[in-house]
Amino acid sequence: MTKTDREVITELEAVLTSQEYNPVVVRNYCAYARGFLDHLAQQNIPIADVTEAQVEQHLCDAVALFQRRHGRLPGPRWHQIPCAGIHALLRLVQGRWPPTPKASCAADALRFAICDEYEAWLLDERGLARPSIDTLLWEARHFLAWQLERCGAEGPMDLSVEDIDRYMDLRALKLTRSSLKSVAERLRSLLRHLHRAGHIATDLSPHIIAPLLYAYEGVPSILERGEIAAVLESARADKTPAGLRDHAILQLLATYGLRSGEVRNLRIEDIDWRGESIRIRHSKTGACSFLPLMAPAGEAVLAYLRSGRPVTEAREIFMRTRAPYRKLEKLYSLVRRRLRHAGIKPPGKCGPHIFRHARAVEMLRASVPQKIIGDLLGHRSTASTAVYLKLATEDLRAIALDVPGAELLT
Incomplete structure (x- = not known):
């Protein structure tokens, strides 16, 4: 029976209400939902058949109505x-939103099947x-939509x-060398699959030319000990629920050098309060x-x-901090906001990974063996840890040898 x-x-x-909304x-949500149901009834559109375009049109009509009533745009x-x-x-009503896209033509059906x-x-x-997988699928959908739109x-x-060259030129317009190299790797993966599955006769993946990146060519941002202390103190002063949460997250990042996903996936049972230990699930390995x-x-x-x-x-x-209450999806904006509040402006990226870099360098300066640093950071090999050696620039400068014959140049 259809519900009224x-x-x-x-x-x-x-x-x-069960999801703890205010x-x-x-x-407010119910009022706007009721107005949308009235709109559907006037248009004789079943709610089970509503599309994203119809919702967008209704919202545009709501903006126009607001302007007529108040004499200004919202x-x-x-x-x-x-x-x-x-x-x-x-x-x-529909079980999920946005709805699963439906094939409107043969090209869409082929793209969905391949993906x-x-x-x-x-x-x-x-x-x-x-x-x-999600990252590889995004590139696959983007490339297949581009190709099928051109060729049917x-x-x-x-x-x-x-x-392939035309697509790479198109993607290169607004990307850095590093990002374009990632696009090339994702596209190679898709082309290998297309050949393996019989969608194309020749494996074209070897023909993708990506920018050449040198090992350790870029130096990531790093926070010094005083800057970390300033960020932690700034967050500690905020006693709101968001402040308590952010301070705890920053303490974990600064103490253990965790990845963003390792913090976000940390569960209540991962902390043994009596045994004073914490279990970290390394997101990569x-x-x-x-x-x-x-x-x-x-x-x-x-x-x-508490x-x-x-x-x-x-x-x-x-x-x-707002309903529906679920785990955080990312930490980048949180860390950037707390750095800004503390007056800290790193020269490069300012996401949670700068705490990881800082922790690695601090251990290097304390003469901790590289293998132990890698174990703490959750690296599979010491090669993954080697990238942090370039961050201890002052330490390397202190042990640098004099250039032979330098006195002759002065």
């Missing part, structure tokens, strides 16, 4: 609340991690070296390390668990 609009809104209200937010973020309310309604079998190959045959459903079979729970990091995490973490059944430690 009133029943759908009542169910939506219950779902939002009552004011629940009312603020740049006004659309976020009606958009979120409508999306919550559609996730409730599905490519995903299965990456997962089952190559055993790649989900983030790596027979596009992949007619693929040539000239097509899949291995686990058991490290001593250092007092500053442990105290910061405990303060967040006074900052929202009530949720999720097992990950670090959560969003």
Whole structure:
């Protein structure tokens, strides 16, 4: 039996409330969802058949209505609340939103089929991690859409070296050398699959020319000990739930040099409070390390668990501060914001990895063997750790030999 609009809104209200949304937010979301249902009824559109284009058109109409009522355009973020309310309604009714794209032509059907079998190959045959698969699939979808739009459903079979060169030239317009090299590697993977699966007659992957990058040619950003202390002190002064969370995250980054994913995936059961140890699941290797729970990091995490973490059944430690409460998706903006608040401006990138670099250099300066540093950082080989040697520039300068004959040049 089809539910009435009133029943759908009542169910939506219950779902939002169970997800710990603020009552004011629940009312606003339900109000905009109710308006969208009225719009669908006027247009005689079943909610199960709603498309992204129809939602976009409704939001544009809502902006025009706001302008007629108030004599001005709404603020740049006004659309976020009606958009979120409508999306919550559609996730409730359709099961997911945005919907799974449907093939509208033969080229779309071919692209979807190739991407599905490519995903299965990456997962089952190559055993790649989900983030790596998602990155490879994005490039595959982008390339196949470009090729099939130009050549139709027979596009992949007619693929040539000239097509590859044209695509690489197109992608190179706004990319650095390093990023373009990554594009080339992802495209090689796709071309090998296309040849293996019989979509193209010749393996074109060897014909992709990527920029030549030299080992360790770039020096990443690094924080000095005083700068790390300033960032931690700035975050410690913020007693809000977000401040308690950010301080705990920064303490873990500074103490252990963890990767972003290792912090985001840290679970409550990974900390043994009685045994004073912490289990780290290394996101790249899949291995686990058991490290001593250092007092500053442990105290910061405990303060967040007691006074900052929202009530949720999720097992990950670090959560969003707004409903729906789920684990953090990334740390880059969080770290950048805390660096800015502390008045720290690294010369290069300012993501969570700069704490990892700083921890590695600190251990190098303390004469910790390279193998032990690699074990702590979760590296598979000492070659992965060698990149951090170039960061200890002052240490290398101190032991540099004099150039023979230099006195003759003065």
